[in-house]
Amino acid sequence: MTPVRRWITLPTTRRCWRSPGLSGWSSRPTMCWPGWYDTRMRPAVQPGVPTLVGSRRVALTIRQTSISVLAAAASSGARVSVPGTRSAAWRRMPPRDEAGQEFAMSIAWDEFYSSRVRWLKDSVTMDLRRIMGDPNVISFFAGLPDPALYPVEDIRLALDHVMAEQGREVLQHAPPAGDGLLKSYLTEKLRRGNVPAQEENMLVLSGSIQGLDLVAEMLLDPGDAVIVEDPTFSGALEVFAKYGARFITVPVDDEGLQVESLAATLLQQRAKFLYTMPTCHNPTGVDLSLARRRRLLAIAREFGLPLVTDDPYGELRYRGTAPPELLALDGEANVIMIGSFSKILAPGLRLGWLLAPSPVVETLRLEKLSADRSTNHLVQRLAAEMARQGMLDRYRETMVTVYGEKLEAILAAMRLYFPPAVKWTTPCGGYFIWVTLPVGLDASLLLERALAQQVAFIPGASFFAAGGGENTLRLCFVNTPLAQIPEGIQRLGRLITELIDGCGDDSPA
Ligand SMILES: Cc1ncc(COP(=O)(O)O)c(C=O)c1O
Structure with missing residues (x-):
């Protein structure tokens, strides 16, 4: 040549x-x-x-x-x-x-x-990625569904049906704002939860992370402030950082975001929006209490603060009843609500949605048009068909039963094997438990030792936008086989005790 x-x-x-x-x-x-x-x-x-x-x-x-x-x-x-x-x-x-x-x-x-991509990083290190598929490792690491439960046969049947009945249609582009059948299913479901959802307020997404990306693109110029929970979903931090966000953090406790602290912050500083996970928070697993939900909406109104809520876990509730969605309480639509099928169907299908006031949806629709034109049409119809045949409800019931058992198993094991100085949240749903070690203990050192004992989890520091949290960690309990949970927690408990006692110190005496 x-x-x-x-x-x-x-x-x-x-x-x-x-x-x-x-x-x-x-x-x-x-x-x-x-x-x-x-x-x-x-x-x-x-x-x-x-x-x-x-x-x-x-x-x-x-x-x-x-x-x-x-x-x-x-x-x-x-x-x-x-x-x-x-x-x-x-x-x-x-x-x-x-x-x-x-x-x-x-x-x-x-x-x-561009300056945007200089911010990109992969929060999952190679070492952790390597252990993700290792069957010998008891993993509390990845926030993924239990693959043993995936409704593979139902998906095959629903796909067959869609291809037989609608094949020529779904091989064309979907409308950029989303497929009508799927939107109709989603809006009806939301209305049953008192969320005033209309199809024109909805945008179907290629995974909810795309919603965060589109919203950030719409609202952020470099240097703009975003208020985030401390700790928060690290994937969201990565998306916002790409648009040059500056983070203002507000702490989370057992009742969720500390809303009075938010109000105090807003007296001093302005922000483009608040990113919050009011239900089954990632990484802490906690719910924002009803009283705080109302107060949050009042604060948002008072300060003119847009709220962006992210709720991929809310339908997976194992204890008690779910608190109402913010949008079900907010008459003024200051909220962009983002949802996902990743945790209630399969993350590999890349399907999510958002709900926002219609002029906002129109802007986001134009952004999406230039990003990927539309979400996979076949996948949208697959989800709509699974919903129509009751497959999604059946799958959710199975997950709630199995994950609920796992939650009880891990909490029982933690009570049994973790030393008293360790504290943790008690979630009512979702995927995660948040563990706080005594101050001074380093969760990444614990991880190093845990990996040597074939146990994995995520140290909490990566969930903090402004640093800190070295003594915290996140355990995902849904993806670990039930039978392995007590053993994994026992190993972790032993290592934590060693660290507390100083027995695990490698340094020469
Ligand atoms: C809070 C939160 N939002 C969004 C996502 C991403 O979801 P999706 O797969 O729909 O992009 C995750 C996944 O872990 C998450 O925990």
Whole structure:
């Protein structure tokens, strides 16, 4: 193949030749700093030799003009690093196999990144990701449904039905705001809970996280403040951070968000919106009490504060009755309510929805149109069909029974095996229990030791927007096999006791 040669304009305003060849980028510099290649590059980067290259200026030249050398170095396993640059990605050029299957990076991509993506990070570390599928690990880690309960056969039957009856329709785009059948099911269900939902107030989403993303895109400019609960869902923090959010935190206790503290905060600072999980909060599992719900709505009205509620867990209630939705109490529609099928059907289907005043829905609909045009039509009809045939209700009843047993089992085990200095929440539903260790104990150290004993959980610090929470952790109880729960909690209890007693201290005496 003849290499294609073309001029490019670099951000440094210099121009140079580059030509993609079969084995990556193979140009020699022609315009920019002609002397560099021979005098600095060739001796500086040698295949197979870990190489440190000098200044940022040199680094730019190297990256933009002599990539073939870097590619050769990388393919031989060399580590090329440049002090004083913010580039991390280019130093990790992927190794290429003999056949040159993988693209070597010819551009320092991160030099071109927008400020938005610089905030992105994966809260799940590789170590934790590795244990997620390990059957030997007793995992209280991922906030995912129990896969043993997935209604696979029902889904197959409903899909067959949809394809047989509506196949030609569902293979077309869905309306950007969502499929009418699904919206009609959802709005009727919401109205039974006294939420004044109309189809024109609803937007169907590709997972509720998309709702958070669209709302953030709609409301946030870089530097804008968002009020979040402390602790809160770390996935939401990541979405808001992408839009340059500044976080103001308000604590959560056993009755949910401390609303008086919110009122005091609002006297001092303005924010674009409050993000809150009033029911079966992630990560604490608690519900916002009815009195606080009313007070929250009054505060929102008084300060003109938009509320964004996120409620993927509310339908999974094992004890008591669910408190009313904020929208069922709010006559003024200051609330954007976001819901999801991820916890009550399957996260892999990527299906969620939101409810908002219709002009807001229209703006969000336009954003969605430009993001992904519409949510998967087949999946929307699948959910509507499962609802029509009563499959969703049956599945929810099964989950409530099984997860409810798991909740009782884990609470009983914690009472039995956790030392008295440990405190935890007692949720009425959802997926999570929030554990507070004595101050000074570090949950990430506990995790390190727990992993060695084949037990996993999430240390709580990642749920705090402004730092802190090192002595907290989140346990997800729904996804662990019932029979493993007592053993897992016993191991954790033993490790916590060792940490409290100082027996687990690795440092020499
Ligand atoms: C509070 C909360 N909101 C949103 C999500 C994401 O849900 P979805 O899969 O619908 O995007 C999660 C998932 O863990 C969650 O816990």
